[in-house]
Amino acid sequence: MAQQKQLSPSMFIGVEGPEIISFGSGQPDLPPPKQVYEILPDYTSFKYGLIQGQVNLRQALARQYPASSPENFVITNGASEALDLSLRTISDVGGKKVLLGRPYYYSYPHMVRFAGMEPVYTDLVEGRIDFDDLDRKIRGCRAVIINSPSNPTGRVEDVKTLKKIEKLCADLNIYILSDEVYKDLMYVRENYLLSGPHVITINSFSKTFAMCGFRVGYLWSLDQDFVDKVIAMKTHTSMNTNILGQEMAFEATKVPKRFVQDQLKIWEQRRDMIYEGLVGLGLELWKPEGAFYVLPKIPEPKRFVLDMFKKHKVITYIGDWFGAPKRVRFSYALDSERIELGLKRVRKYIDSR
C-alpha cells in the first residue's frame, strides 16, 4: 500500500478505466462546441503570430468587456500563463507579498513563490472572504488574488465584498488579480467584473468551452502599462500562444450563448446531486454556487483519499493541497450515473468505518 507521504496529485495522472470513478481532475467532460473543429480541415498557417495574440480573437474579446479595445488583452497559454506572467510582472516592479484566500487553488502559492514573492493568507469563513481579516492581512502586500467562483470551495463572493475590496485596493494601490475562469459556470447570479486602476482579469476558454487541452487563456486590464510589460516579458519567455488554438478560441467566441446556458443546466443538476448526496451521507459542506467542486469535511482525510482510491477505485483530492487540511475535494465534472455510483462507494466506505 502507498505510504501517506506519497500522496500527490501525480499519483492519479493517467489513471483511467471503466471501473475508476474520478472526482479528481477539474476539467469538463462535456465536449467543446463542434464549431471549434470546423476550421481544422482547411487550416494552412504556420508562421509566428503576434506575441499579444491574434487580432480577431482580441477584437471579439473586446466586445465582451466594457470600455475595452483589443490592446487591453494578452492571449496566453491558458489562465496559468496569464497568472504566471502577471505575478512575474508585479514582482519585477517591487513588493514581495501576495494575499491569497485559504482554501486556495493549489497552484497559487507555488506560482507566487516561483515569481520570487511570498504568499500571505486570509482564511475564508464559510468558504467566502472575511473582509475585515482581508483588510488586516493585505497591508504590505503588492497584490491579492481573487477567485470567484472558487476552486476548490465552489463559492461565489458577495458583490458587496468585491466592491469593498475594489475600493480598498484602489486606495492602497494594490493589484487585484481576478481569476474568473469559472465566471460562466455560476448558479446564483451573473458574474461581477471587478474594476479599478490596477485590476488584472484572468480568464480562459478551458472551462466555459471545455478547451482545457488547447491552453488558450488571456488577461485583460485597463492598466495599459501593465499589459505592455506582460507582452514584453512574453516576447522572451514563450512568444505567441499556439496560432491554431487561438483560431479555435475565436470560433468559440461566435458560438450562440445557448451552448453555455445548456451546459450550465447540466452542471447545476450535477451540483444538486452531489451536494444532496453528500449531505445525505451526513457530511458537512458548503453548497456550491459556481464552478464544479465540493469540499466536504472528512474525518482522517488522508486515509479517506487513499482508501477510496485503493479499495473503492474512487479518485478524490486531499484538501491539504488546497490549504484545507480537514477536507477533501470532489470535482463533479462527470456524468450523473457515475456521480451516483461514486456516492454509493463513498457510502460503503463510511458504513465500513
Added chain:
Amino acid sequence: MAQQKQLSPSMFIGVEGPEIISFGSGQPDLPPPKQVYEILPDYTSFKYGLIQGQVNLRQALARQYPASSPENFVITNGASEALDLSLRTISDVGGKKVLLGRPYYYSYPHMVRFAGMEPVYTDLVEGRIDFDDLDRKIRGCRAVIINSPSNPTGRVEDVKTLKKIEKLCADLNIYILSDEVYKDLMYVRENYLLSGPHVITINSFSKTFAMCGFRVGYLWSLDQDFVDKVIAMKTHTSMNTNILGQEMAFEATKVPKRFVQDQLKIWEQRRDMIYEGLVGLGLELWKPEGAFYVLPKIPEPKRFVLDMFKKHKVITYIGDWFGAPKRVRFSYALDSERIELGLKRVRKYIDSR
C-alpha cells in the same frame, strides 16, 4: 521620421507587403511538411494532456537521442519556454550568474534577468567561442548557454571547443543549456550533441519543420532530477503544451529525412547568395555555417537600419539587440529573387553615401 531611440523590433511587427523586403524575422518562409496538417480533419480531443508532454511524441524523440527514454523530455511552448523553465529551475537551486557568448540571441539576457539572475558575457572571436576567455568568465556562474549554430552569427562551434566546455562544466558542476534549435540547418558538419552530468538540450519543431506558430519545443536531459523539477514548475506555470500542436509535431517526427535535406539545399543556396552579395558590396562579415543569418559590420548601423526601412523598404535588425553594436543582422529566410532585390537596394543605399 522615427527617432533613433524608437528603434525596436516591435516597429517591424506586422509590417508586410509586396514592396517590403524583410531580412528581419527569423522564421522559415518554406512551409511545414504537409503531413502535419493531415491529422486535422479527424481531430476530436480536448482534455488536458500530460504536463511532461504526450507519450507518443516523447517516445519518438527518445529514439533520436542516445541512451534516452521518454522520461528525459519535457514538451514546451517552443524552445523559449524550455529555456525559461530551465533558467527558473536553475535559479531556484542557487547561483545568480549565467554566462552568454556575445553576440547573443536577443532574448537570452532578458530571460536570465526574468529568472532572477545576471548575465555575464564572453566575447566571441570571429563569431566563435574563445575557450580561454570562457574559462575565465565562467568561474562563479551557475550555467552557460551554448547556441551552435548561432543566431545571430550563423557560426558553428568547433567540436574541440565544445568538448573542452563539456569537461570544464562537468569539473566545475555548471549547467550547460545547449540551445540547438538550428541543429538541422548546418552546412559544415553534422550536429555535435553536447553531453555531461548537467547538460540540458533545448530544441524545437519551429526551424527544422517550419512550425514556429505552433510553439512546440522541448528540453532533453539525462539529469532526471532537473527534468522532474521542470515538470513540477510547468504544472503550475502553464500546464500541458497545446495537445493538437503536439500531435502535429508527432507527425513531423515521421516525415522522411529527405524533407529536411531538401530544405537544407535551398538554405545553402540562399546562404551563398547573400554571403557573396554582401562581400561583393565590400562588407566585412563571417561566413554562415548554419542557421539563416548573417551579421555584417556596417558603418552607422542605426542610420542604415532606419534609412533602409524608411527609404528603401528593407527590414534589417540592428546589431545592438544582439550585443553587436557595430553590426546589422540579416535573416535570409526569404526566396532568392527577394534576396537579390534586397541586395540591390542595399547597393543603392551604399552608393548614395
